[in-house]
Amino acid sequence: MKVTQNGADPRLAGGRLTIDLSALVDNWKWLARQSAPARCAAVVKANAYGLGNDPVIPALAEAGCDTFFVALPEEGLAVRRLAPTSDVFVFDGPHEQSIPTYMEAGLIPVLSSLEQIEMWAARSRALGIHPPCAIGVDTGMNRLGLTVAEALSFRARNISEHLVSPVLVMSHLACGDDPDHPLNRLQLESFQRVASAFEDVESSLANSAGIMLGEKYLFNVTRPGIAIYGGQAMRSGPNPMTPVVSLHGRIAQIRSARRGETVSYGAEETLLRDSRIAVVTVGYADGYPRSGSGAGVPLREAIKAGLYGHVGEYPVPVLGRVTMDLTMFDVTDVPEQLLADGWIELVGPNIPLDEAARTAGTISYELLTGLGTRYERRYLQAAGS
Template sequence: MTAKKPQITTAGADPRLAGGRLTIDLDALAANWLFLAKKSKPAETSAVVKADAYGLGIVHVVPALWQAGCRTFFVALAEEGLRVKAVAPDARVLVLNGFFAEAFETYGQSDLIPVLGSIHELDLWKSLNARRKDKLPFALHVDTGMNRLGLSLTEALAFAADMRDQKPVLLMTHLATADEQAHALNLKQIESFQKLRGAFAGIESSIANSPGIFHARIGEYELSRPGVAMYGGEPLSSAANPMRRVVTLEARVVQIRTGLKGETVGYGATTTLERDTRIAVCSAGYADGYLRSASGSGVPLRAAVPNGGVGFVAGSKVPIIGRVTMDLTSFDITDLPVDTVSPGDFIELFGHNIALDDAARAAGTIGYELLTSLGNRYHRRYLKSESN
């Protein structure tokens, strides 16, 4: 049986004018979500689509996940929640980053659910909700070891003893070290959350982020919340990545030039050429989310991590040479056969041949930051199989 060609939806910059392109495989995204949903059973699986779906676009990502079966979505901000509702009106959408009084009317009109994480927010929500006949739902975030958002364990237990008309629809916490499965804090947080679940009996609970889904006790909770793993990022720091690649980033070659032995390259003259060197200068830089810390030289990170980022072109990996600048990045293509790379060609920055997280490590960061930093100057291609 011949495989159907994927449909291609485009967005962003005109491909004739753009300096780079992003290819987002929505089939791989959906497959990753289904894999995580199967692993999460018997828990329901939601999807974290904050930061514009990790930089890939809520308007494209949410419909693909909805079609795959996802019905609950998490965002950071109410504004993001409205964008989810615009493309998935029947979705349950929870807003993570706190609650402010001036947003209450929006929650009432849009069916968004705030995740409340302090006594102040609970009191504020209760006072505003008291004016309504139909009380609006809320979720409760409890801090079990992250020391970020959330009620303390003591505050949450006291609240549970006197819930009355303020019963949350969801109880949640966030794991701080789930990507390190052996870390002692995981067990401590799970045990604390178990105490909470007893006090909040009958209320849906959620603890597992992407790496948390791979923890043996995930099945004890009713809702998992995958984020980066859906988008192809590594869920665990100590195991091979089981997720399918979703995003490929490529930059166009602007110019091929030759630098002579003894000359320097780029800002700061941080690289002195040890041989005559063919250089491919590409139209992507830190203004496009390709981080300056990935530079081949001249950045503090190189003292700790000797090798900078690499690109992939003409069947080979090629190193960044000099500093990544605002709009341009240079690669050493000397070891490639002459005339195999030309202006207008594309060099892969991460994707099929360079893993997202490998590119991130070369820049001293994580895949999350690379994805959410992607700029708006790329031409974007969204690939999806034809509907049956």
């Protein structure tokens, strides 16, 4: 296994983030097999879901991914630099100031309003070119996109006037993570009408969860995101994806405290026994959620147990509030020799990503994309790749 490093200097960092690129590639290949005969793209917005564009995008491109989706044109430029021959679609669409960047870099905008279509058409006419675009359609999420009626009307008009040159028509599932939700079927039926009207254009509906809903949702192009990074796409059931991320915090100090004493801001956690406390140099500035504090945050009224770490086989709960740079863990039950390593697992084999996220009252997407810049980042890759 080859290990490369970037991020904070490992001698100075307060935490260590390990990203298994081989597992990430295996996840994409599994999703590509599930997508067949549709083509499987990859969503790499938000710095590849927080894991880093520079290692992730080339790894996916080398594995055979030739189509990427991002949220913003700036992110598209990063993909263009790292995978220069790929198709790069930009979800959030252009505005007047960004259109030149799209056209110069060959980025493909998802046009999600009639105004954006007119804007793209006007600039294309002025330059005497017909650059590719995608058409975004809202089938029930009420986020971005033409209505179904607008999309069908635009299609008829575009056939006669050739305003723009779409290469993809797409929509997005609101409830794909819940296979029994009735909105899935309604969105599918609406999108089938649109895809039929755009019969000479590729179509795309399925995100990670959509791929797992089955063949009807695949269309021509799938767009997995969270599942590539090891997250659980479906709300329930086993997660078929291989874990990609592990996170460890460095122990700065182990201190003793007496029963009845309190821990962290607000004195919200009172010790029920004489305790040993490990103070770890990771906090909410590093993306370790304050909402997962052991006490003193509103979430504890709904979910009694907060975040926990692991030292070997021993779970170590967070004590009191997570602070900006430090988090305290109860290591009273951990044998001294296990603490000599100087690290506590925060996400990893003993604490799945989605379990940590749920405990903090959030989702794996937010936990990953919130990872800060102060970690040492280690990238694992099969030797020779």
